[in-house]
Amino acid sequence: MKKLTLSLVILFSLFSFAYSQTADEYSKRGTEAYESGNYEDAIKLFSKAIEINPNLAKAYSNRADAYLNLENYNKAISDFSKAIEIDPNYTEAYYNRGDVYYFMKEYSKAISDYDKVIEIAPYFADAFYNRGVAYDDLKEYSKAISDFTKAISIKTDYYDAYLYRGISYTKNNDYLNARTDYLKSIELNSTEYIAYSSLGWNYFNSKDYVLSISYFCKALSIQKNNKDILIGLSLSYFSNNEKVKGRETINNLINLEPEFKRGMLGLKKLEDEGSFYSNEEKQKIKNLLDYYGYKTDTSISK
Numbered sequence: 001m002k003k004l005t006l007s008l009v010i011l012f013s014l015f016s017f018a019y020s021q022t023a024d025e026y027s028k029r030g031t032e033a034y035e036s037g038n039y040e041d042a043i044k045l046f047s048k049a050i051e052i053n054p055n056l057a058k059a060y061s062n063r064a065d066a067y068l069n070l071e072n073y074n075k076a077i078s079d080f081s082k083a084i085e086i087d088p089n090y091t092e093a094y095y096n097r098g099d100v101y102y103f104m105k106e107y108s109k110a111i112s113d114y115d116k117v118i119e120i121a122p123y124f125a126d127a128f129y130n131r132g133v134a135y136d137d138l139k140e141y142s143k144a145i146s147d148f149t150k151a152i153s154i155k156t157d158y159y160d161a162y163l164y165r166g167i168s169y170t171k172n173n174d175y176l177n178a179r180t181d182y183l184k185s186i187e188l189n190s191t192e193y194i195a196y197s198s199l200g201w202n203y204f205n206s207k208d209y210v211l212s213i214s215y216f217c218k219a220l221s222i223q224k225n226n227k228d229i230l231i232g233l234s235l236s237y238f239s240n241n242e243k244v245k246g247r248e249t250i251n252n253l254i255n256l257e258p259e260f261k262r263g264m265l266g267l268k269k270l271e272d273e274g275s276f277y278s279n280e281e282k283q284k285i286k287n288l289l290d291y292y293g294y295k296t297d298t299s300i301s302k
Contacts, residue, residue, distance in 0.1 A: 023053035030062060039066040057086040061093045068100060076100050091120050095127060107134045125154040129161050136164065141172040159188040163195055171276065175202055193223035200232050205281070209240035227257050228275050231267070231285060238288050250292050263289045263296030 030045030046063035049056055064079035080097035083090050098113030114131035117124055132147030148165035152158050166181030179202050185195035200216035203209075216233035223229065230253040237246035253260055260266030264286055271277065277285065289295065 023049045023056055023059070026052065027056065027059045027062065030059070030066075034062065034066055034069075039069045042066040055086055057083040057090055057093070060086070061090065061096070064093070064100075065096065068096070073100050073104050089120055091117055091124070094120070095124075095130075098127075098130060102130065102134055105137075107138050110134045123154050125151045125158060125161070128154070129158065129164070132161070132168070133164060136168050136171070139171070141168045144168040145172070157188055159185055159192070162188065163192075163198070166195075166198060167276075170198065170202065171278075175205055178202055191222065193219040193226065193229070196222065197226070197229050197232065200229070200236065201281075204232060204236050204239070205278075207239075209236050212236040213240065225252075225256055227253060227270055230256070231270070235281075235284055235288055238291070239284075246288070247292055250288070250294070254294075260289065261294055263294050265296060266294075 026045050026049035030042045030049060033039075033045055034042035043063055043066045046059045046066065049059040050063070053059070060079045060083040064076040064083065067073075067076040067079060077097055077100050080093045080100065083093040084097070087093070094113045094116045098110045098117065101107075101110035101113060111131055111134050114127050114134070117127040118131070121127065128147045128151040132144040132151065135141075135144035135147060145165055145168050148161045148168065151161040152165070155161070162181045163185040166178040166185065169175070169178035169181060179199065182195045182199045182202060185192070186199075189195070196215045196219035200212045200219060203212035203215060213233065213236045216229055216236060219229045220226065220233065230249055234246045234249035234253065237243070237249060250260070253266075257266050257269065259269050264282070266289075267277065267282065267285055286296075
């Protein structure tokens, strides 16, 4: 009897090992498909791994990543949540679910997940950075600045954290600290146009139009045909009494975005695309458009 029992135990162990290996093999093939950009095939393979071993948290997390790349956010959240249910300390699943919530503009839920990541891994710089971005979108700029500062303390060459902290400082009307961060961003990465454009707006708001023109031109040399840069450059020329260059730049802008023929309705379109302008900047843009004859006209049909 003892001998029979031992044989059964050995047989069960061998079966369990083969069972696990099969699930791992499907998961491995799913990862290969994912890395090749074949997300639908990856989903099928991860699903097979889960069918064989429903407690394989990594397979749920990987399938969620594939759903995320297909912009199927609800299924991605469901799978990340299942991975967390299996492994409550699964840092990557919390982090990635936070990203999905952010993409869905559910910023408070995203912050909650980043909170959990930071609780588990307190030196995860990207979690502080992402939480800072979410706070910025909620217009909680002081909290955003605090998180970017923490991310920088962990990763001292964190370009994005310096840049985004500068943006949060700007929105919080702290132009001097913003300028320092933008300059540091350029020191770390001189090929990224956003820092140059942000400095253009910074110097424009400080009424240093010569420098604002210089930085907007540099940004435009890197990112040609950028509408936000063009409107900042036109404003700077106009404010520096270079009206001809201001008109030329506005015309270039209108070629890219004809909606500016309707005045501020063009700016609204830029805001809908994610650009941010203070009330003071909006008034100056309105004055600029009015001067060049592009007054807001809601009577023109789209």
